[in-house]
Amino acid sequence: MRQRLLDIYQALFDCFGPQHWWPGETPLEILVGAVLTQNTNWSNVSRAIDNLRRAGLLSLDALVHLPTPLLAEQIRPSGYYNLKAVRLQNLLHHIAASAGSVEGYFDRRPTASLREELLAIKGIGPETADSILLYAGNKPTFVVDAYTHRILNRHGLVADESDYHELQALFLDHLEPDVTLFNEYHALIVRTAKEFCRKSNPACDACPLKGF
Ligand code: SF4
Structure with missing residues (x-):
């Protein structure tokens, strides 16, 4: 699972690059x-x-x-x-x-x-x-949301009824507590959902996670 999560991250980062989250000066x-x-x-x-x-x-x-x-x-x-x-x-x-x-x-x-x-x-x-x-706070916790569930669920990594805690545990249990990674990973998931993994008619053919 760890390697799969890291491979997904790398594919998204290679496609989109750094997302510079969170927009805010302080x-x-x-x-x-x-x-x-x-x-x-x-x-x-x-x-x-x-x-x-x-x-x-x-x-x-x-x-x-x-x-x-x-x-x-x-x-x-x-x-x-x-x-x-x-x-x-x-x-x-x-x-x-x-x-x-x-x-x-x-x-x-x-x-x-x-x-x-x-x-x-x-x-x-x-x-x-x-x-x-x-x-x-730059604390190593993982943010999940409906976008996270949609993408992970469509790739068979979590069940339909997975709750917030289960989704978050998937990342926290398998990845090092790395603030930079967690920061970027969540931002990349949001970007992917907005651009490709829409609620209906996901654009799988053009998506960096095609084949995952
Ligand atoms: S749009 Fe991308 S993330 Fe969503 S199901 Fe298709 S390949 Fe996976």
Whole structure:
């Protein structure tokens, strides 16, 4: 399995090259993006983050103290903005109270403990928590999503009913805990699903995973 996963990675990397994820200038910005990207596309998230940047609000202190309705207005382009404003502030309040800074938060505890803490915050599910840990915290966890399931399932590597934990375990159990590899691998899977492995009519003939 290990070799198969590495061969898939290599085929995708050879085809697409580095994906330069996650788009964000600081760990805080990446973390904000990880919450705002729930149920929307990145261009909408990008517009919301641009609003925050223009308003001088891209700091932990500013975001924690901003009244929730004003935060919601700033992030309106990301959709579900009232809900996301609450979720984002839940997360940022937790980080501010427990560490005082985003960087300090990631430095202070093992990855498994941080993951438990993040999952205990209302509105932070496994995909968001793992995205935060991997892309903002440089922690060696693997992010999986519906795209991951679709591709692995179509290649017979996971069952139809596999859940998040089973999908993630496939990578964590067979690959070294390598932040660079995990970062790139997830990004390449997303790229493959968007360009070739669509929900209906997958373009297998042109796909780098044809033959796998
Ligand atoms: S498009 Fe076809 S070959 Fe490519 S990942 Fe999907 S099922 Fe596999």
